[in-house]
Amino acid sequence: MQVVITGAASGIGRAVAELLAGQDEPHQMLLTDRDADGVKAVAEAIGPAARAFVADLSSPDCGKDIIAAAANFMGGIDGVVSNAGIISGAPLVDQTPEQFDRVYAINTRATWLLGQAAHPYLAHSRGAFIATASMSATQPTPGLGFYSSSKAALLMLMRQCALEWGPDGIRCNTVSPGPTYTPMTQAGYDDPQRRAQRESMIPLGKLGMAEDVANAIIFLLEPQAGHISGIDILVDGGMSINLMPATGGGTGQKASE
Ligand code: NAD
Numbered sequence: 001m002q003v004v005i006t007g008a009a010s011g012i013g014r015a016v017a018e019l020l021a022g023q024d025e026p027h028q029m030l031l032t033d034r035d036a037d038g039v040k041a042v043a044e045a046i047g048p049a050a051r052a053f054v055a056d057l058s059s060p061d062c063g064k065d066i067i068a069a070a071a072n073f074m075g076g077i078d079g080v081v082s083n084a085g086i087i088s089g090a091p092l093v094d095q096t097p098e099q100f101d102r103v104y105a106i107n108t109r110a111t112w113l114l115g116q117a118a119h120p121y122l123a124h125s126r127g128a129f130i131a132t133a134s135m136s137a138t139q140p141t142p143g144l145g146f147y148s149s150s151k152a153a154l155l156m157l158m159r160q161c162a163l164e165w166g167p168d169g170i171r172c173n174t175v176s177p178g179p180t181y182t183p184m185t186q187a188g189y190d191d192p193q194r195r196a197q198r199e200s201m202i203p204l205g206k207l208g209m210a211e212d213v214a215n216a217i218i219f220l221l222e223p224q225a226g227h228i229s230g231i232d233i234l235v236d237g238g239m240s241i242n243l244m245p246a247t248g249g250g251t252g253q254k255a256s257e
Contacts, residue, residue: 002028002074007084009038011182015214016081021046030070057084058105063113077121079221082111083132092145100146107150115161126169128221131158133174135236155232162230171229175216178236180208203238
């Protein structure tokens with residue numbers, strides 16, 4: 001496959017690149033990030049099958065610049081993984097319009113710009129378009145109002161893409177990580193108490209790792225997912241179905257029969 005990956009210098013994007021590079025089937029990858037040193041190091045470690053391209057997803061030109069570089073390097077595109085994202089952590093009453101615009105530009109608008117620019121290539125290859133959303137897209141998250149709402153918009157944007165671009169043969173899907181140990185979250189989860197508290201809420205009993213999310217993204221990229229479009233895969237260790245146990249469930253209630 002010929003694949004474009006954003007946020008490829010770190011965490012989940014990097015894991016997608018490294019797992020693809022480790023497969024028997026050869027893949028070509030355009031790896032992009034604003035972290036120039038980081039993305040170059042990942043591309044160099046993979047070798048000639050990968051090329052680094054430095055771009056800032058807050059720019060309105062990011063989509064056409066990245067896709068032009070990808071087409072130039074690979075000749076075609078089978079998959080686009082719009083993975084990069086940022087957190088803006090503060091209560092909504094304290095946030096500014098500039099912060100709102102920045103979070104939405106990176107977390108939501110950049111995905112549309114990438115998809116729009118990649119559309120002719122993905123239509124030609126009958127390829128896959130995947131975005132990394134978040135469990136926060138469906139669960140309001142304390143202190144992350146812009147983040148969660150930008151990811152909710154991303155979920156609908158990708159479903160809309162699935163509807164509009166399905167007839168062109170393009171599959172559009174999202175992957176929503178739950179709490180995942182990556183450089184984005186590492187500082188918090190390196191605190192043993194915080195980690196234990198979070199893991200106690202996850203039925204599988206552990207944080208996700210970047211590879212757990214990357215494997216779901218790779219499944220959606222590959223031809224075996226050829227009839228899957230418009231869905232979101234939650235990779236959260238079951239956390240999202242763990243609300244009712246906190247209520248005690250049926251314990252202590254009188255059985256009706
Ligand atoms: P990460 O911070 O390790 O990686 C994100 C990458 O995106 C970094 O390399 C960063 O340089 C890049 N990036 C950020 N802003 C950019 C910009 N303006 N232009 C270009 N590149 C930019 O984080 P991660 O955990 O691997 O996150 C990947 C995706 O997963 C994000 O969309 C994030 O919102 C989502 N996610 C992560 C978690 C988690 O717990 N880690 C949970 C839910 C969703």
